[in-house]
Amino acid sequence: MTRPDAGGAPASPPSQPLWHKGWYRYARALASPNFGPRPEGAQIDLVVIHSISLPPGEFGNGNVQRLFTNELDWDAHSYFQGIRGLQVSSHFFIARTGALWQFVGCDDRAWHAGESSYRGRSNCNDDSIGIELEGLEGGLFEAAQYETLTGLCASLFQAYPIAHIAGHEHIAPGRKLDPGPGFDWPLLQDALASPLGVFPK
Numbered sequence: 001m002t003r004p005d006a007g008g009a010p011a012s013p014p015s016q017p018l019w020h021k022g023w024y025r026y027a028r029a030l031a032s033p034n035f036g037p038r039p040e041g042a043q044i045d046l047v048v049i050h051s052i053s054l055p056p057g058e059f060g061n062g063n064v065q066r067l068f069t070n071e072l073d074w075d076a077h078s079y080f081q082g083i084r085g086l087q088v089s090s091h092f093f094i095a096r097t098g099a100l101w102q103f104v105g106c107d108d109r110a111w112h113a114g115e116s117s118y119r120g121r122s123n124c125n126d127d128s129i130g131i132e133l134e135g136l137e138g139g140l141f142e143a144a145q146y147e148t149l150t151g152l153c154a155s156l157f158q159a160y161p162i163a164h165i166a167g168h169e170h171i172a173p174g175r176k177l178d179p180g181p182g183f184d185w186p187l188l189q190d191a192l193a194s195p196l197g198v199f200p201k
């Protein structure tokens with residue numbers, strides 16, 4: 001694999017590393033209290049892709065960021081009654097604009113997968129990285145979101161031994177449906193030039 005900075009181009013000015021203790025340089029950091037340590041020796045080899053919007057289908061209102069930081073006003077919308085008190089998080093959130101947030105360092109365990117099993121291992125929160133795309137389950141996603149997602153996944157490949165990318169629907173079949181049929185798996189696969197084995201069958 002060629003390093004992106006290989007070649008004859010002059011070195012760019014001194015810059016921060018891409019990753020610092022599991023935090024991604026190009027994400028807006030918004031720390032969530034909803035996380036814990038990963039089990040000793042966890043092999044972080046799975047990226048889980050989700051979709052979320054609060055209330056469903058409404059974008060850009062900051063509610064997802066509030067949910068992941070326990071700041072959501074449960075009385076602000078009738079839909080929130082059904083998730084009142086929910087304590088969840090994801091490592092990353094990609095807004096419709098492609099803007100990227102990070103809530104939990106990737107070396108820590110975020111609370112995005114719930115009861116789950118994939119590649120012969122259960123409790124996927126233990127050894128996966130969760131990426132939430134702002135969207136409606138089953139709906140389409142924006143080109144800007146795929147662009148950010150591709151860059152993020154490529155950077156994750158460099159920092160962690162990622163061997164699988166799957167949707168929440170694949171690791172919790174029958175229980176979860178996100179991101180759903182509107183997510184373009186071949187597009188991501190082509191953009192990453194990744195082997196077929198990395199993606200859900």
Ligand SMILES: [Zn+2]
Pocket residue numbers: 049050051112168176178
């Ligand atoms: Zn999900």
